Amino acid sequence: MNIQTSKHPLTGRKVALMFCGAFATIIGANVALIYSAFGTFPGLETRQPYVEAQSFEKRRIAQERLSWVSSLSYENNKVVLKLTEAGGATVVVSEMKMRVGKATGHQSDQNLTLEFNGKVYTADIDLPAGNWQGQIRTTALDGTDFRRTFPLLIENKVK
Numbered sequence: 829m830n831i832q833t834s835k836h837p838l839t840g841r842k843v844a845l846m847f848c849g850a851f852a853t854i855i856g857a858n859v860a861l862i863y864s865a866f867g868t869f870p871g872l873e874t875r876q877p878y879v880e881a882q883s884f885e886k887r888r889i890a891q892e893r894l895s896w897v898s899s900l901s902y903e904n905n906k907v908v909l910k911l912t913e914a915g916g917a918t919v920v921v922s923e924m925k926m927r928v929g930k931a932t933g934h935q936s937d938q939n940l941t942l943e944f945n946g947k948v949y950t951a952d953i954d955l956p957a958g959n960w961q962g963q964i965r966t967t968a969l970d971g972t973d974f975r976r977t978f979p980l981l982i983e984n985k986v987k
Contacts, residue, residue, distance in 0.1 A: 890972045900962045900978035902955060907962060907980075909942055909949040921966045921974075924949045931961045931979070957984040 874880045895914035900907060907928060911919040924944070929937035942949035942964075960980035968974055 887973055887975075891974055894968055894972055894974060896974065898964070898976050898978075900964075900980060902960075902980055902982055905954050906950050906952055907940070907942070909962075909964060910947075911949065918947055919968075920944065921968065924964060924966045926951065926965075927963045928953060928955070928980070929961060931959045955980075955982055957982050 896919055897912050897914065899910045901910075902908070907926065909924065909926070911921075911924075913919055921944075924942040926940045926942055927937055928940060938953060940951040940953060942951045960982060962978045962980050963975070964978075965973075965975050
């Protein structure tokens with residue numbers, strides 16, 4: 829039986845260095861990803877979450893009593909909001925505010941006032957392709973606050 833020995837045997841020190849090197853790589857990658865995540869998304873829906881939460885359930889119930897059905901789309905460089913009652917009648921409000929921005933940050937946010945054309949609420953805005961978010965806020969004629977957030981996924985235009 830012939831047993832060959834290496835010039836550089838595997839020692840406890842080498843195993844410990846390999847072990848530490850592997851964990852250093854994993855920890856380094858995690859730190860880089862965490863730094864990137866915190867740098868791009870603030871994670872805040874509102875500046876005063878505690879204060880907002882105090883009346884959330886009351887506002888949610890009042891908003892559900894309105895029975896409004898809403899949808900948001902982006903067509904021909906316009907955001908189009910369709911807002912109807914449960915029976916299908918178009919909802920008319922005195923003013924419709926909207927904030928459009930990227931879902932992951934506030935750098936691209938734009939505030940809009942939507943105009944009513946008799947059927948839908950619209951506003952002109954040029955949005956490049958990407959994952960956008962539209963947040964509407966208005967008040968019903970009975971004084972109920974109505975808020976809704978919509979995802980807006982805009983695809984690249986193929987020519």
